[in-house]
């Protein structure tokens with residue numbers, strides 16, 4: 375059953391939202407109280423009308439007090455409901471985003487840089503729709519079902535036949551949630567696919583804007599986008615049509631329930647047989663005619679609540695694909711996991727040791743087989759080897775982006791005490807070891823925001839000193855914006871800022887991967903100077919002779935492992 379699978383897919387995300395259960399419960403309670411207040415108002419009004427018409431008795435002060443009280447209560451509850459559900463919506467959105475981001479970052483695609491802006495755009499779109507479900511509809515379905523049960527119990531107590539009609543009508547309304555479910559789901563998935571393709575097309579076009587302009591591709595891209603938009607709109611209209619059909623079917627059922635309740639209550643009150651209330655009272659009729667409008671109002675309130683719940687359930691179908699995608703994203707297994715009982719790190723300078731390390735990217739030939747190397751605390755060591763030898767892999771292992779399949783990577787204190795990276799708390803490891811990657815990315819935002827990423831608050835004077843240390847103070851200031859991924863900067867400028875970002879953290883071990891690879895000799899020299907001046911342990915992977923010549927020692931990896939690097943290699 376597709377509704378069941380829809381609920382299963384959406385239930386799969388609940389663990390990520392567990393911290394929000396109080397908010398969800400509160401939202402359900404406020405929503406239920408508000409819906410019950412409205413149902414009570416409707417029934418009380420209908421009861422007063424029935425009594426006035428049939429018995430000629432106007433409502434008394436208690437009725438007025440109850441009605442005014444309910445109106446005030448309903449006003450406050452409606453406002454509260456909006457407030458609670460909006461606050462919940464923001465938190466749910468943030469939690470799902472965080473869970474997905476975290477899972478991406480910790481899983482294999484994140485380590486391989488395989489996740490694209492496209493996948494992220496689809497996932498974020500999915501999450502926004504799902505947030506609506508958890509924050510605005512889950513509690514509402516619960517509230518509707520509670521109102522239905524309360525109305526059913528009251529109606530059945532007053533007149534069991536009316537309760538039976540309500541129950542049958544609600545069952546039919548509930549069943550309507552399954553009508554055309556498969557079609558709705560298929561159309562929902564198709565619409566999502568078309569919209570994703572559309573946004574991917576836009577992202578691609580904007581990403582390759584220089585090529586688009588240089589090759590005069592703009593008119594073609596606009597025409598293709600137009601056609602794709604028209605396709606997505608047509609699918610959305612078909613999906614909407616199915617939803618409208620189901621709604622019409624439900625309204626038909628509600629009308630049937632109203633007619634049924636009127637029929638059974640009129641018959642019970644003796645109205646159909648022509649005996650009035652006054653006579654009815656004395657002839658043993660099951661129901662006073664004065665109660666008839668109240669009973670019909672009760673039935674309508676109950677069935678309307680089920681209708682609302684069923685409508686919401688119908689709206690779930692197009693969400694299933696998104697829920698499945700997000701659940702699959704959040705459920706990705708992490709590449710490295712934190713130890714249950716973390717070890718502390720030795721104080722002071724730290725060395726780095728690769729102890730018989732073996733590593734292979736999944737299902738591939740081993741990159742490292744029983745490879746050992748050791749950097750003494752404070753030593754600056756170059757890592758050389760031919761392209762593909764595993765230099766970046768070794769650096770990534772030292773940053774614990776991956777774990778070795780065999781052997782260990784350890785941080786070693788000056789007293790010789792060693793701690794394997796796998797035994798350390800992530801925060802301790804990140805505080806001690808900083809990585810400047812081959813194609814390190816700067817974030818959108820100011821220089822200050824970039825420098826402070828990953829470190830606690832630092833005074834501006836300290837940040838300015840680091841900028842000066844990397845030779846960036848002459849051309850950029852802390853308040854300057856970097857643009858998306860630092861696109862406004864040259865390779866050398868970006869390398870300096872990435873290095874500055876690592877230095878601000880005051881690490882004890884600095885890992886540098888090919889950061890000078892594409893720089894001119896003068897900039898390479900300047901960057902190498904900064905690294906040479908770093909007071910701590912350095913492991914720097916590079917092909918460049920100038921960069922390696924500044925190290926205390928150069929070790930080989932791959933074909934050159936165990937030997938001094940050949941001059942030609944450098």
Ligand SMILES: Nc1ncnc2c1ncn2[C@@H]1O[C@H](COP(=O)(O)OP(=O)(O)OP(=O)(O)O)[C@@H](O)[C@H]1O
Pocket residue numbers: 485486735736738741759760761762763764765766767768888
């Ligand atoms: N994420 C990955 N998934 C699968 N294979 C990978 C991945 N990263 C690297 N490899 C493979 O592992 C081997 C070692 O790559 P690595 O990048 O560590 O070499 P390298 O010595 O740094 O090379 P270069 O000097 O060209 O940067 C190569 O064969 C490469 O194709």
